Amino acid sequence: MPSNQQVLINSLPSGKLQASDYRLADAPMPVPGDDEVLIETSAFAITAGTRAGLQGSASYAGAPKAGIVMNATGVGRILESNAAGFNPGDTVQAPTGWQTHCTAKAAAVSKIPPQDDPIAWLGPLGINGLTAYFGLLDIGRPVSGDTVMVSAAAGSVGHMVGQIATLKGARTVGIASSNTKLHTLTAQLGFAAGVNYREDDYREALKAATPKGVDVYFDNTGGPILGSALFRMNVGGRIACCGVVSQYDTDRPEPGPKGVPGLLVNKRIRMQGFLVFDFAKRYEEARADIRKWLNSGEMIMLTDTILGLEAAPDAFVDLLAGGNVGTRVVQIKPHPAGVV
Amino acid sequence: MPSNQQVLINSLPSGKLQASDYRLADAPMPVPGDDEVLIETSAFAITAGTRAGLQGSASYAGAPKAGIVMNATGVGRILESNAAGFNPGDTVQAPTGWQTHCTAKAAAVSKIPPQDDPIAWLGPLGINGLTAYFGLLDIGRPVSGDTVMVSAAAGSVGHMVGQIATLKGARTVGIASSNTKLHTLTAQLGFAAGVNYREDDYREALKAATPKGVDVYFDNTGGPILGSALFRMNVGGRIACCGVVSQYDTDRPEPGPKGVPGLLVNKRIRMQGFLVFDFAKRYEEARADIRKWLNSGEMIMLTDTILGLEAAPDAFVDLLAGGNVGTRVVQIKPHPAGVV
Numbered sequence: 001m002p003s004n005q006q007v008l009i010n011s012l013p014s015g016k017l018q019a020s021d022y023r024l025a026d027a028p029m030p031v032p033g034d035d036e037v038l039i040e041t042s043a044f045a046i047t048a049g050t051r052a053g054l055q056g057s058a059s060y061a062g063a064p065k066a067g068i069v070m071n072a073t074g075v076g077r078i079l080e081s082n083a084a085g086f087n088p089g090d091t092v093q094a095p096t097g098w099q100t101h102c103t104a105k106a107a108a109v110s111k112i113p114p115q116d117d118p119i120a121w122l123g124p125l126g127i128n129g130l131t132a133y134f135g136l137l138d139i140g141r142p143v144s145g146d147t148v149m150v151s152a153a154a155g156s157v158g159h160m161v162g163q164i165a166t167l168k169g170a171r172t173v174g175i176a177s178s179n180t181k182l183h184t185l186t187a188q189l190g191f192a193a194g195v196n197y198r199e200d201d202y203r204e205a206l207k208a209a210t211p212k213g214v215d216v217y218f219d220n221t222g223g224p225i226l227g228s229a230l231f232r233m234n235v236g237g238r239i240a241c242c243g244v245v246s247q248y249d250t251d252r253p254e255p256g257p258k259g260v261p262g263l264l265v266n267k268r269i270r271m272q273g274f275l276v277f278d279f280a281k282r283y284e285e286a287r288a289d290i291r292k293w294l295n296s297g298e299m300i301m302l303t304d305t306i307l308g309l310e311a312a313p314d315a316f317v318d319l320l321a322g323g324n325v326g327t328r329v330v331q332i333k334p335h336p337a338g339v340v
Numbered sequence: 341m342p343s344n345q346q347v348l349i350n351s352l353p354s355g356k357l358q359a360s361d362y363r364l365a366d367a368p369m370p371v372p373g374d375d376e377v378l379i380e381t382s383a384f385a386i387t388a389g390t391r392a393g394l395q396g397s398a399s400y401a402g403a404p405k406a407g408i409v410m411n412a413t414g415v416g417r418i419l420e421s422n423a424a425g426f427n428p429g430d431t432v433q434a435p436t437g438w439q440t441h442c443t444a445k446a447a448a449v450s451k452i453p454p455q456d457d458p459i460a461w462l463g464p465l466g467i468n469g470l471t472a473y474f475g476l477l478d479i480g481r482p483v484s485g486d487t488v489m490v491s492a493a494a495g496s497v498g499h500m501v502g503q504i505a506t507l508k509g510a511r512t513v514g515i516a517s518s519n520t521k522l523h524t525l526t527a528q529l530g531f532a533a534g535v536n537y538r539e540d541d542y543r544e545a546l547k548a549a550t551p552k553g554v555d556v557y558f559d560n561t562g563g564p565i566l567g568s569a570l571f572r573m574n575v576g577g578r579i580a581c582c583g584v585v586s587q588y589d590t591d592r593p594e595p596g597p598k599g600v601p602g603l604l605v606n607k608r609i610r611m612q613g614f615l616v617f618d619f620a621k622r623y624e625e626a627r628a629d630i631r632k633w634l635n636s637g638e639m640i641m642l643t644d645t646i647l648g649l650e651a652a653p654d655a656f657v658d659l660l661a662g663g664n665v666g667t668r669v670v671q672i673k674p675h676p677a678g679v680v
Contacts, residue, residue, distance in 0.1 A: 052602075222601045241601040256596030260582040261562045262392075264613030273604030273609045 004029050006069050007098035007312050012054055016249050018321055019313035021054075022098075027168065032103045037081045039104060041096040043331045044074030045122040046306075046324075047156050048220075051248035057204050069097040070312070072330075074128055075118040080194040086111070093121040098312050100332055116291070122300050123327040124160055124290050131242060132160035132218075133286045137168075139240035139274050140216040144169030147210055149229055150196075152220035152245055154181035156327045159189060159302055162216045166190040167298045170216070173209050175225055177322035184325055189300055197225055206232060213237075220248040227257035233267050241273040249320045302326030344369050346409050347438035347652050352394055356589050357660055359653035362410065362438075363393075365529070372443045377421045379444060381436040383611030383671045384414030385462040386646075386656050386664075387496050388560075391588035409437040410652070412670075413467055415458040426451070433461040438652050438673055456631070462501055463641050463667040464630050471582060471616040472500035473626040477508075479580035479614050480556040484509030487550055489569055491537075492560035492585055494521035496667045499529060499642055501558045505529040507638045513549050515565055517662035524665055529640055537565055546572060553577075561586040567597035573609050581613040589660045 003026045010023040032038045035340045052073055053064050066073060074096030078088050083106035086092070096102045112118050116125060123129055135157075142148050148165035152158045153174025162172045164187060173186045174194045182194030193209040195202060206228055213234035219226050223246030229239065247253040265269060279286075293299035304324045306315040312330045319328050343366040350363040372378045390411055393404050403410060408617060409665050414436030423446035426432070431451045436442045450617045452458050456465060463469055475497075482488050488505035493514025502512045502525060514525045514534045522534030533549040546568055553574035559566050563586030569579065587593040604611060619626075633639035644664045646655040652670045659668050 219601060221552065226601060235680065239601075241604045244602045244607060247602060251599060253602065255594075255598050256600035258593060258595050260596035260600045261559060261566060261579075261611070261613060262584045262587060264581045265583060265615065266613070268613050268615060268618060270613075271601070271604065273601060273606070273608050273610075275605065275608060278608060 002029055003027065004101040005309055006100075007309060009054075009064055009070055012064070014251055015318055017051060017054065019317050022313040024310055026190075027099075029041075029101060030103045032080055032082050032311045034102045035083050035106050036093070037083050037086050037094075037106065037109060038079045039076040039092060039094055039096060039102050040079050041074045041076040041100055041102065041332050043076075043122060043329050044072040044096050044098065044117060044312075045126065045128065046072065046312065046319055046328045046330060047128065048152070048248060048320060049243055051316075051320055052244070055248070055251065062222040069102075070098050071095065073122065075112065075121050076274065083109075091118050093118075093126060098330075099311065100309060101325050115119055117301075119303060119329060120294065120301055121334050122329050123156070123303060124294060124299060125287050127132055127276055128156040129160050129290055130279065130283055130286050130326055132157045132164055133290065134276055134279040135240045135242045135274055136161050136164050136216070136218055138279070139272050140218055140238050142170045142216045146170045146210070146215035147173060147212055148216045148218065149173045149175065149210065149214045149232070150218040150220070151175045151225045152243075153185055155192065155220060155245075156240060156324070158218070158220055159185065159326055160299070162191045163189055163293075165216070165218075167193075167293060171212075173206075173214075175206070175221075181325050184302070184309075189302070190326035197228075203228055216240070218242060223247055223254055224257075227259060228282050230257055230263045230269070233263070233269050235267050237267060237269045239269060239271040241271060245320075247278045272306065299310055304328045307332045308332070342369055343367065344439055344441040346440075346574065347649060349394075349404055349406050349408055349410055351406050352404070354591055357391060357394065357657055360651040364650055367439075368476065369441060370443045372420055372422050375446050376443045377423050377426050377432070377434075377446065377449055378419045379414075379416040379432060379434055379436060379442050379449075380419050381414045381440055381442065381672050383416075383418040383459060383462060383669050384436050384652075385466065385468065385496065386412065386652065386659055386668045386670060387468065388492070388585040388588060388660060389583055391536060391656075391660055392584070395588070395591065409442075410438050411435065411437050413462065414544040415452065415461050419563050422561055423449075427635070431458050433466060434456075438670070440649060443564055457641075459643060459669060460634065460641055462669050463496070463632060463643060464639060465541050467616055468667055469500050469630050472497045472504055472624050473630060474616055474622070475580045475582045475614055476501050476504050476556070476558055476621040478619070479612050480558055480578050481507055482510045482556045486555035487513060487552055488556045488558065489554045489572070490516065490552065490558040490560070491515045491565045491569075492583075493525055493531065493534065494623040494665045495560060495585070496664070497582060498558070498560055499525065499666055502531050503633075503639045505556070505558075506532075507633065511552075513546075513554075515546070515561075521665050524642070526638045529642070537568075543568055549653045556580070558582060562596075563587055563594055564597075567599060570597055570599035570603045570609070573603070573607050575607050577607060577609045579611040580584065581611060585660075644668045646670045648672070649671050654679055
């Protein structure tokens with residue numbers, strides 16, 4: 001009998017996440033209930049935000065615990081359907097988790113139109129792309145000529161934030177952890193400048209890269225990079241708070257930056273957190289724009305593919321150390337349509 | 341010859357402000373230049389925000405230095421005018437500083453209408469009242485039924501924030517440093533509840549006082565009270581960042597609260613700094629509302645009067661330690677109209 005191969009949380013991490021916090025397992029093939037579908041996963045995304053969930057109750061991702069399948073958004077093919085509107089063979093996006101098969105309620109499943117690359121639903125057309133779109137345009141609200149700074153700029157969300165900012169007429173400055181990443185951003189993705197936060201002269205380099213200050217800061221990291229941004233913000237600046245990756249891979253989060261709230265007052269800064277799910281009613285509006293940009297070449301899809309379910313734990317540990325450029329995708333099996 | 345009695349900054353404070361950081365001085369009577377008026381000060385306000393200026397460059401208040409007159413907004417009577425629209429005998433509000441006489445450019449001087457109590461122009465109709473009005477209504481944006489929390493709630497701005505929130509239909513919770521202050525807020529000014537942040541059980545008491553969480557937090561303090569508010573904020577909450585009094589009376593500001601930016605993301609909180617001067621074009625609109633509330637008794641003017649210019653340094657040190665209830669006013673001499 002075919003089985004469902006899974007990666008389970010072996011233990012909630014103490015300190016930095018390690019691959020040994022996960023373990024492989026075989027489970028019986030799941031059976032879809034009423035209004036559910038059975039999905040064969042072809043790929044899933046690994047994103048830093050899921051690390052927050054492993055810290056427990058403070059995260060929007062809920063509180064994973066030892067013994068359950070690690071959560072992830074994936075794409076795949078429907079094998080069986082008990083849900084109206086879904087049929088075997090449909091390509092879908094769903095909360096697959098790190099496993100070869102899953103069942104899901106119809107409400108949690110999105111049908112992927114035939115003209116879309118399914119992998120794009122883990123990147124620009126998926127949660128990462130929608131997060132970049134709404135966080136930048138609705139929370140950050142850049143106008144043409146603004147300087148937009150983005151941290152974790154080579155990451156799943158950041159590399160799309162920078163591209164959207166650039167195509168909206170902003171001057172985009174990316175912060176990342178290596179010069180190789182920065183080269184990709186500036187040479188291929190339209191960023192005006194990049195700054196390596198691991199260099200000793202980071203603060204001076206940031207100042208040089210933002211001669212007119214910063215109007216919009218898209219914050220994926222929190223911590224010291226947020227602190228450095230506060231000092232570069234212009235009067236009336238906006239900070240879109242998207243994630244806190246600098247504080248995820250630890251059980252001892254640092255205090256907040258010194259400039260809060262003093263610099264917010266002096267510079268009349270708006271600092272606003274958001275979750276993409278609050279924009280769910282407008283996803284299709286965003287996808288229409290993003291498809292247009294992908295088709296015109298104004299936005300480039302950058303995927304960092306890892307092969308094999310069993311590679312997921314190492315791929316996650318490496319991502320938290322800054323190892324990825326673009327959307328990190330674990331590919332389990334080629335998509336039947338041959339696209340993936 | 342009559343002289344101008346002044347309080348000068350003797351030395352910029354290191355650590356906590358002390359009265360000995362100031363000294364009394366006699367100066368020649370100032371002579372108004374073109375487009376200037378000579379004003380005899382009757383009273384001025386002492387506000388925590390001016391302490392920030394003594395920390396140097398990071399403040400909107402500029403950078404005072406040893407040897408100059410301490411800055412303050414005051415009210416008084418014009419003795420001489422070289423400015424169109426101003427005449428001797430006019431009652432005005434102006435940046436008088438801590439001195440019996442000053443000259444000021446016409447643009448910095450506001451004529452006080454005869455029907456207004458001049459002291460109200462240091463409180464509800466002055467910068468403090470306008471700060472409460474715009475910060476609460478434009479930045480915090482409470483709606484009827486919201487819970488509004490305000491820190492330094494018995495202070496110059498806080499006691500008006502609470503009153504405006506209450507008359508807009510919010511449930512208002514004030515944070516202050518003594519039970520006597522809290523009694524004034526709840527028994528006289530319409531606050532629904534008060535919490536003493538100096539008590540050991542502060543966090544539990546705050547939780548009990550905000551059973552439905554906090555929708556709007558008007559932050560006058562920053563520091564640990566801001567931290568406590570972040571944990572009580574509801575999803576979609578707004579924090580109006582007005583001042584950072586917890587960090588003014590020191591040369592070693594603390595780091596920011598732990599919840600920034602993590603809790604901002606999870607709860608989709610908007611945290612926004614503001615300065616009242618950005619609303620200058622709308623001051624008369626606000627004053628019309630505030631006059632109406634004062635006349636109807638919906639807003640109570642609470643003044644904490646200290647007599648004599650020479651008492652200003654001690655009055656400021658005491659204010660920074662939490663000694664005032666309402667707007668602290670130093671009265672130099674009775675107003676000629678007998679109102680003050």
